[in-house]
Every structure is written in C-alpha cells, then in structure tokens.
Amino acid sequence: MQKRRLGKNHLEVSAIGLGCWGMSHAYGPADEKESLATLESALDLGITFIDTADVYGDGHNENLIAGVLKNRRREVVIATKFGFVGDEHGAVGVCGRPEYVAAACEKSLQRLGIDVIDLYYLHRLDPLVPIEETVGAMADLVARGKIRFIGLSEVSAGTLRRAHAVHPVTALQSEYSLWHRDVEKTILPACRDLGISLVPYCPLGRGYLTGTVNPEKTFAKEDYRRNIPRFDAESMNLNQHLIDRLIHLSRTSGHTPAQLALAWLLERDLSIVPIPGMKRRRHLRENVTATSIRLSPEMIKTLDALGEQVAGARHNADNLQFVDKENG
Numbered sequence: 001m002q003k004r005r006l007g008k009n010h011l012e013v014s015a016i017g018l019g020c021w022g023m024s025h026a027y028g029p030a031d032e033k034e035s036l037a038t039l040e041s042a043l044d045l046g047i048t049f050i051d052t053a054d055v056y057g058d059g060h061n062e063n064l065i066a067g068v069l070k071n072r073r074r075e076v077v078i079a080t081k082f083g084f085v086g087d088e089h090g091a092v093g094v095c096g097r098p099e100y101v102a103a104a105c106e107k108s109l110q111r112l113g114i115d116v117i118d119l120y121y122l123h124r125l126d127p128l129v130p131i132e133e134t135v136g137a138m139a140d141l142v143a144r145g146k147i148r149f150i151g152l153s154e155v156s157a158g159t160l161r162r163a164h165a166v167h168p169v170t171a172l173q174s175e176y177s178l179w180h181r182d183v184e185k186t187i188l189p190a191c192r193d194l195g196i197s198l199v200p201y202c203p204l205g206r207g208y209l210t211g212t213v214n215p216e217k218t219f220a221k222e223d224y225r226r227n228i229p230r231f232d233a234e235s236m237n238l239n240q241h242l243i244d245r246l247i248h249l250s251r252t253s254g255h256t257p258a259q260l261a262l263a264w265l266l267e268r269d270l271s272i273v274p275i276p277g278m279k280r281r282r283h284l285r286e287n288v289t290a291t292s293i294r295l296s297p298e299m300i301k302t303l304d305a306l307g308e309q310v311a312g313a314r315h316n317a318d319n320l321q322f323v324d325k326e327n328g
Contacts, residue, residue, distance in 0.1 A: 001046025024057025096126030
C-alpha cells in the first residue's frame with residue numbers, strides 16, 4: 001500500500017483510508033461481525049487510516065473500532081470527530097464551545113480505549129461560536145497530549161484560514177468526488193496554500209460511482225440516501241447516462257467504476273487521501289488496488305467531464321444547514 005503524509009506533519013497514512021459510518025448507521029443494517037472482520041482485513045491489506053466520529057451510531061462506531069485497536073493500535077492512525085450533539089436518528093445540533101470540546105474528547109478516548117487521538121476533527125462549524133475559540137480549545141488538547149493533530153470538516157476556505165492562524169490544521173475533510181467538485185473552487189486552493197491535506201469523504205458518491213446503483217434500486221428504510229435529492233427517481237434517471245459512461249470506461253480500461261473514481265481523486269493532488277466507506281470485506285481489495293492505477297491524461301480529461309452536469313443536491317435541506325456557507 002502506498003503512503004501519503006497528512007499536512008506538513010510526519011503523520012503518514014495509507015493512500016486511502018477506511019470510512020466507518022456505514023458500520024453503525026447510514027446505509028441500512030450492518031453486520032457487526034462482518035464489520036470487525038472488515039476492519040481487520042483492511043489493516044492486513046495495508047490500510048492504516050481509520051475514520052470514525054462520536055455521532056456515528058451515537059458512540060457505537062467508536063466502541064466497535066475499540067475492539068480492533070485493543071490489539072493493533074500501533075498499526076492505526078485513528079481519526080474521530082466531535083461537534084454534533086443530540087441523537088443522530090432525531091434532532092441534531094452542533095456545539096463548538098470550548099468546554100464541550102474537552103468533554104467530547106474524553107468520551108471518545110474512553111469509547112476507543114486509547115490514550116491519544118491521532119487526528120481530531122471538528123465535525124461541523126458551530127455558527128454561534130467563533131472558530132478561533134473552538135480551535136483554541138483543540139490546541140489545548142494537543143498541548144495536554146490528548147490529541148496529536150487538528151482537523152476540520154466541511155468548512156469554507158475563509159474559516160479554514162482563520163482556524164489555521166490559531167493552530168496549524170493538518171487535514172480538512174469535505175465531500176469530494178467525480179460528482180461533487182465544489183471544493184475545487186476555493187477549498188482545494190486554500191489547502192494547497194496552507195499545506196493542509198484534503199480528506200474526501202464519499203469519494204464514491206455514496207455508492208453511486210460504483211455502478212451498482214440505478215433508478216430501480218430500493219433503499220432500506222434506515223438508508224440515509226432515501227432523503228438525498230440526488231437519489232430520488234427523477235435525479236437518478238437524469239444522471240444514468242453519466243453512470244453508463246463510467247461503466248463503459250471501466251470496461252475498456254480493465255478497471256472497475258469504483259477504481260476509476262478513486263484513482264481520479266488520487267491523481268488530483270498527492271496530499272489527497274480519500275476515505276471510502278466500506279462495511280464488507282468484498283470491497284476492500286478492489287479499492288486498495290486503485291492506489292496503484294495510473295490514469296492517462298486522456299482518461300483524466302474524460303472522467304473530468306462526467307461531473308460537469310449532475311442533477312440533484314448532495315444533501316437534503318436539513319443537512320445542508322450544517323455546511324459552512326461558502327462550501328455549500
């Protein structure tokens with residue numbers, strides 16, 4: 001597995017990481033035994049970057065990962081997040097108050113069963129608390145040895161610069177894929193300017209870019225995608241010709257649609273480390289293989305064109321309210 005460094009630090013991780021939300025919620029029921037086996041297999045294949053959050057399954061996800069960290073902590077760069085408050089299945093808000101930062105960190109440390117968090121993200125910006133105050137509290141956690149590095153998620157370029165002026169930010173986690181390119185406008189340039197790594201979540205478009213989702217697919221009742229405009233029948237029908245094109249490109253290139261989508265992201269910048277969500281072992285080796293693919297300039301140009309006109313918003317209105325406005 002190829003390695004990449006996050007930010008300007010000596011925090012080395014695998015070229016792709018493992019997003020774990022689906023092991024506790026998000027895309028319908030998960031099998032805990034299979035989830036644990038997937039985590040173990042990911043480490044065996046060289047994936048060292050594991051991503052979770054305190055809100056995933058209301059703490060369940062961190063508890064789940066603790067079962068693997070217990071015996072393999074030295075192999076893992078563990079990233080978790082704080083900021084969302086409330087039940088993820090119901091009313092949710094955001095809190096970035098300094099006193100909450102410290103309390104949330106302690107709870108995550110306890111659930112994960114570790115002494116220090118490698119990369120600690122503010123999950124979403126609290127509009128009622130200046131980012132300087134929240135990051136200042138996170139910097140205090142670094143000084144106290146509770147966390148090693150600081151990250152932010154779904155903030156604007158302006159917010160990122162303000163935060164970085166308080167304490168160096170190592171990574172920014174934002175949605176980025178063939179089908180969501182907004183970060184290229186201001187976010188990615190800011191990251192390059194400041195020496196901050198971009199960690200794309202949903203690099204496979206919540207499964208869309210695997211070529212296995214189509215307008216006839218029925219999502220489980222608990223599946224988050226049921227409430228996303230891009231996954232309604234009208235948008236999926238409008239976007240199907242783009243997926244058909246991606247599938248055609250995959251067949252002619254000898255790679256899967258998912259591998260092309262990940263390889264395209266990896267080619268954007270050496271500081272980019274995507275974290276595809278996987279809750280089953282069968283997807284691991286396919287995604288890991290993407291790190292060794294080198295795309296031709298012609299293929300990159302063709303893939304670029306796929307994301308130029310996509311129907312449907314990436315979030316519903318309730319979730320878009322938590323995205324820092326400039327990065328909507």
